[in-house]
Amino acid sequence: MSVHADLLARHKAVLPGWLALYYDEPIEITHGEGRRVTDAEGHTYLDFFAGILTNAIGYDIAEISDAVRSQLAGGIVHTSTLYLIRQQVELAEKIAKLSGIPDAKVFFTNSGTEANETAMMLATQFRRSNQVLALRNSYHGRGFGTIAVTGNRGWSASSLSPVNVSYVHGGNRNRGPFRDFNDADYIAACVADLREVLATATAGDVACMIAEPIQGVGGFATPPDGLFKAFKDVLDETGILLIADEVQTGWGRTGEHFWGIQAHGVTPDMMTFAKGLGNGFAIGGVVARGDVMDSLTANSISTFGGNPISTAAANATLDYVLEHDLQANALKLGNKLMNGLRHVGDENPVIGDVRGKGLMIGVELVEPGGDTPSARAATKMLEETRKRGLLIGKGGLNGNVLRLAPPMTLTESEADEALEILAESIAVTNEELTR
Template sequence: MDTQTILEKEKQFLWPVHIHYYQQPLPLAHGDGMYLYDVEGNRYLDFFGGILTVSVGHCHPKVTEAIQQQVRTLVHTSTLYPHENHVKLAEKLAEITPGRLQKSYFWNSGTEANEAAVLLAREATGCQDVIALRHGYSGRSALATTLTAQSTWRVGGAQVLGIHHALNPYCYRCPLKSSYPQCGVACAEDVEQVIRTVTTGRIAAFLAEPIQGVGGFITPPPEYFGIVVETVRKYGGLFICDEVQTGFGRTGKFWFGIQHWGVEPDIMTMAKGIANGTPLGATIAIPEVADKLKGLMISTFGGNPVSCAAALATIAVMEEENLPQHVEQMGTILRHGLENIKEKYSVIGDVRGKGLMQGIEMVRDRQTKEPAVREIAHLFEATRQRGLLIGKGGLYGNVVRITPPLVVSQHEIEYALEILDHAFAEVQETL
């Protein structure tokens, strides 16, 4: 089908709330490594990685081979029957996750992984109250939309009781109008204020992303999680770390984002990068917490043999190619290049993130920090025309998200930086 036919059929048969990037949406046909091809045969360097999902490149031959082999053997079991891939993957996650995280349950998405994490924390502690952070994103179920704290993603009205939001460590737009490090990370104290004022004084959990992804790559200062997690434990709560975006080497050096803050979660959720694009979510917990959940639990598709095979192959490639270290090196080059671009264009207010998870907050004026909404739309068209795909996020939709597959080379980063430089120059002229 050509572009026109796909877009017409989409209008006719799909819900109009399907959001797409670009004035003229971009129907894709195939992918290969760092590249995506549209249905007209145009090639794009992919610097969004299927929303931080395609960890080892599109259609990686080893992942494809593992999927094909499993599809020929057994496609479906449900969680009613044990399967070799299922236990192998759980064992591998216990090995690569920090601290004492050990026992997993598998699902199909990050939303379900977060649902299960909150359920587990509530059952394990006997408390209902959960603290999440403003600007966070947790998924699309009723509970996950309630945990989410961005008005744009709360369509339908949030309705799950017992969820409360604390201030987030958004240094560029500090909610306390202070600045780091003079602030003494005062925002971290808000978690205690919330616990003491709007809960019974005992909580089930604190749930947070190490770097807020959809929120626009908001990166907490080094002390943040140490302070908050100590508070959370003081009030009987568990720390649920949402690694859906930050997991599997994305932030460089480590397997998981939270390791940069030296804090050990009690429960961790994952999805996206775990299986290179095959649907899979996981909730892993320390044994004494996992063991507290009683009653019936099932997932028809959760942890199916094909997705688990894809995850095992993806993690094997990451280990063979030492990707967390590679990401650290490539991330340093990318960050350096972005900082240089920031020097040239006032439309860039902030560059932040870790590893291959770099955000560029665009503003119309560096003093007022007015979000550059029209300008980011322009940047998207300008980069697409030059053959580069990027992502965006942030409460105001003004943060560029740069997240190539983790196998990206220095040459590809330099090429992407060149395109970004030209595209920003074009946008800057319109200010």
């Protein structure tokens, strides 16, 4: 039995059956350097999914390792928020300033799920309402409240909910009843839908809308710029809060802006974040208007959120992103990858759409000769790219969208290498589907 097969058998014996694994023969990643990882059987891959957009600047980064070692040298791994944590305060100061939110305050959590749960708790407390608006095709986490606002059946495990949720159109530009509209008409139709939902499906005193600027699990579905500004104009009429879920779109990954929501010319009332901030260390959080953050009247702490180790790593990661202008690199190489993939798509009808921003790219796969979503093509692509030394992700409501999100330190030669592998794999997949 191979190393991976043995570990898979042990995994199945003690871990949940619903814990998703990639590949017909799942792999264990044991080493990493730069943008490359090595599995337990010695195979090396160029990583274009980065632990689900989490290893934002790659592997074995000296600045991050040094920061963590420095914190460990003092012997303090944990204290809890009952004590002052210098690294936490310094990180909060940076994020509050970068957020653009007036009088911003920051609360740290351990994950994006917990961050979104916290944001909804703050919004419902501030507004004294349990009514929440969410977008169709969305994903916000696996907690009880975040599953409730997830508009994707494949990731929504329960119909039970602590909040009263109403869904609006707007997330997936490529599917749904407004798909053939131009951008201006699409935004107008979505705003009309929002007004209709508010008038018919709610009691009026809605707490918040939570939305991803680009839907991650939803297949990097990218709405037209300006949609969320148009939404917020409606929300502001009655004081409904806007929460931007920046768990995947934050820290410059979209290239054009530091936060995904900035593409819409609007400042939200709250933003949630996680993933790339710690470059693999567990950290998430909420940055919000001061009055919203301080609206919680009960006592509260976070045992592990914003702990000394995770905030040391996050400070080093954020400094690295800013000092090396990785946002500009994401824009440059993201455009290169999307242009290359669109060229490949001209010759392979299995590609229905290439979309995204910066180093957050979705490739929608369809059955050749039409626009029927092809989950089998996406599954085939994962296997073909892995065989050639490239790791990618997949998502979308129909499981037919390739998700490409390499570390933002990606080099031009690595982008060329990935394009070559993707082109070869797409050609093989296209040929198999057209036989």
